[in-house]
Amino acid sequence: MRIGTPGSVALMEPDLYYGSYLRLDKLLEAQELESTKAGETVHDEMLFIVVHQAYELWFKQILWEMDEVRRIFGQTIVDDADMGTVISLLRRITEIQKLLVQQVSVLETMTPLDFLDFRDYLFPASGFQSAQFRLVENKLGLRPEDRMKLGGAPYTSRFNPDDMGSVAASEQEPSMFDLVERWLERTPFLDHKDFSFWEAFQKAVKERLEADRDVVESNPRLTAEEKTAQLKDFDTTMEQYEALFDPDKHAEQQAAGKRRLSHRAFQAALFITLYRDQPALQGAFRLLELLMDIDEGFTTWRYRHAQMVLRMIGRRIGTGGSAGAKYLEKSAERSRIFGDLYNLSTFLIPRADRPPLPAGIVESMRFKYEG
Numbered sequence: 001m002r003i004g005t006p007g008s009v010a011l012m013e014p015d016l017y018y019g020s021y022l023r024l025d026k027l028l029e030a031q032e033l034e035s036t037k038a039g040e041t042v043h044d045e046m047l048f049i050v051v052h053q054a055y056e057l058w059f060k061q062i063l064w065e066m067d068e069v070r071r072i073f074g075q076t077i078v079d080d081a082d083m084g085t086v087i088s089l090l091r092r093i094t095e096i097q098k099l100l101v102q103q104v105s106v107l108e109t110m111t112p113l114d115f116l117d118f119r120d121y122l123f124p125a126s127g128f129q130s131a132q133f134r135l136v137e138n139k140l141g142l143r144p145e146d147r148m149k150l151g152g153a154p155y156t157s158r159f160n161p162d163d164m165g166s167v168a169a170s171e172q173e174p175s176m177f178d179l180v181e182r183w184l185e186r187t188p189f190l191d192h193k194d195f196s197f198w199e200a201f202q203k204a205v206k207e208r209l210e211a212d213r214d215v216v217e218s219n220p221r222l223t224a225e226e227k228t229a230q231l232k233d234f235d236t237t238m239e240q241y242e243a244l245f246d247p248d249k250h251a252e253q254q255a256a257g258k259r260r261l262s263h264r265a266f267q268a269a270l271f272i273t274l275y276r277d278q279p280a281l282q283g284a285f286r287l288l289e290l291l292m293d294i295d296e297g298f299t300t301w302r303y304r305h306a307q308m309v310l311r312m313i314g315r316r317i318g319t320g321g322s323a324g325a326k327y328l329e330k331s332a333e334r335s336r337i338f339g340d341l342y343n344l345s346t347f348l349i350p351r352a353d354r355p356p357l358p359a360g361i362v363e364s365m366r367f368k369y370e371g
């Protein structure tokens, strides 16, 4: 028993008990088999339910972490001291994602024939209606226009009114993508007195490409065809850089859905990636890496789920009415959120060619210890 402080009325609360703390009464009674209700229990339906419920619990945890990261990034100034917290929460999400992928194998111990014993009871319910999964997608930054329609209707049309409300509301909140973009746009150091990273970077790229072009043109060992092929390659690379350097072309690429980050945010991400050895940029670089890890984690899960579905139901349609595995493969292709961060590698130049940073910037990016 817990006893109140001296002088107060004694509080006779029972000791905290494991099962009540975890609400196991609710949790362990939440497995109601449709096959049992229909009069004949199908053994594997229990696994099917438990696995889905385990996923939903992990989705809940991921949302919990994402909301905290979004709270921190929603501040006008993201304190350096918060960066460590953000990094550890994002890393936690990536560890959970590994479990999400592994869990598919547990479900695959159920064979397609076992599944057929109760599949008909499931129509028209489907993972497509997982509101938490949709919240994760929206809070990460998947836009309505990136989504595939099912039977011409938006993804929200399959929800009950409660889920529809919460999922639609999440579309209006600033996503991790939005917040990270704004944070990137605020990156200091891109301009310092008469130094402009963007101008210096363009100059370095042009010098490098021209030097490489000269090497190809003057190489006597190359055949005429090889020379033409390599010079063509340079032209393609140059075009890609020009599209990067020109704000109007960048805007065109955004409109065509080939780029998503603003021009300024893209520059900042490139700056962080190029100068990541600088102490003050290490946290920012780690963050960009983790965002890619999270994107990759969900893409891996989506393909793994699609493979499992193909194995389980072949080319049949899903219980939610989609084209099944084919729909899922397409959905995996379209659901990357931080694609721009992967594209950064296209524009990296070797360390030796990086424009040197002015001493003033280098000094302000160092951690200083006094005393």
Ligand code: HEM
Binding pocket: 051, 052, 055, 056, 107, 115, 125, 126, 127, 128, 129, 130, 133, 305, 308, 309, 312, 313, 317, 318, 319, 320, 321, 322, 323, 324, 325, 327, 328, 331, 332
């Ligand atoms: C036997 C196991 C499973 C089968 C055969 C299956 C099948 C499918 C199919 C066919 C779809 C497409 C929508 C539809 O037509 O229904 C779908 C979507 C989905 N499923 Fe599963 N699923 C299985 C297990 C799971 C599990 C364990 C989860 C974990 C939560 C899950 C989560 C989802 C999600 C989130 C979607 C929406 C994906 C998107 O729209 O991109 N599924 N599933």
